[in-house]
Amino acid sequence: MAERLKPEDRAAGLKALTDWHLCEGREAISKSFRFRDFRQAFGFMTEVALVAEKMNHHPEWFNVYRSVDITLATHDVGGLSALDLELAAEIDRVANRS
Amino acid sequence: MAERLKPEDRAAGLKALTDWHLCEGREAISKSFRFRDFRQAFGFMTEVALVAEKMNHHPEWFNVYRSVDITLATHDVGGLSALDLELAAEIDRVANRS
Numbered sequence: 001m002a003e004r005l006k007p008e009d010r011a012a013g014l015k016a017l018t019d020w021h022l023c024e025g026r027e028a029i030s031k032s033f034r035f036r037d038f039r040q041a042f043g044f045m046t047e048v049a050l051v052a053e054k055m056n057h058h059p060e061w062f063n064v065y066r067s068v069d070i071t072l073a074t075h076d077v078g079g080l081s082a083l084d085l086e087l088a089a090e091i092d093r094v095a096n097r098s
Numbered sequence: 099m100a101e102r103l104k105p106e107d108r109a110a111g112l113k114a115l116t117d118w119h120l121c122e123g124r125e126a127i128s129k130s131f132r133f134r135d136f137r138q139a140f141g142f143m144t145e146v147a148l149v150a151e152k153m154n155h156h157p158e159w160f161n162v163y164r165s166v167d168i169t170l171a172t173h174d175v176g177g178l179s180a181l182d183l184e185l186a187a188e189i190d191r192v193a194n195r196s
Contacts, residue, residue: 038156042147049140058136060162 002074002081013085020088023071027079029088030071033095040098041066047094057083059091100172100179111183118186121169125177127186128169131193138196139164145192155181157189 005013014020020031035041041063048070052058060071072088074081103111112118118129133139139161146168150156158169170186172179 038147038151042144042151046140046144049136053136053140058163060160062158062160064158065156 002077002083004074004077004079005081005085009082010080013080013082017085017088018092026073028071028073029080029084030069031088031091033068033070035066035068035098038065041068044068044094044098048091051090051094052087055083055087055090057087059087100175100181102172102175102177103179103183107180108178111178111180115183115186116190124171126169126171127178127182128167129186129189131166131168133164133166133196136163139166142166142192142196145196146189149188149192150185153181153185153188155185157185 014022014029017029020029022028023030033041033044035044045061045063045068048059057074060073062069070091072084073079074083112120112127115127118127120126121128131139131142133142143159143161143166146157155172158171160167168189170182171177172181
């Protein structure tokens with residue numbers, strides 16, 4: 001069962017990630033990605049979908065053409081858990097290979 | 099080259115589609131889909147992505163777990179074109195098979 005992160009763990013976790021930021025008015029983190037075209041953007045999304053399904057932890061995301069905006073939070077804890085930091089790091093690994 | 103639909107063609111096209119509606123404050127159409135789980139939702143998105151790439155006409159879409167909200171418009175014409183009606187009909191065909 002996921003647990004809500006303590007503020008100091010949240011801050012430390014966020015510091016270890018690149019370009020993820022806390023959302024305004026909501027305990028969640030988000031990042032925007034931009035790719036060459038739709039094909040590359042959706043290829044990225046497909047790879048993230050497989051990772052997310054395996055973790056059983058899913059993103060909220062918005063895609064238009066070559067842009068993908070991702071928000072992560074853990075519904076069960078009403079905020080951020082270690083799962084979000086883990087998924088964010090996995091997403092960055094996928095993006096860095098795209 | 100896509101052309102902006104005349105109001106009467108837009109109305110007739112929309113009438114021929116199921117549950118698609120005009121967005122407020124913007125010449126675009128949208129529809130929300132709900133699936134069994136993320137796997138089914140993303141399977142649907144993958145199929146739509148292939149259709150969209152082939153048409154070279156792409157959706158704006160938001161997914162969280164088993165929900166997918168789709169908005170269609172034609173950027174080049176600053177509103178709706180026949181491409182949007184065509185893609186909407188294709189999306190419904192995919193959804194009806196999911």
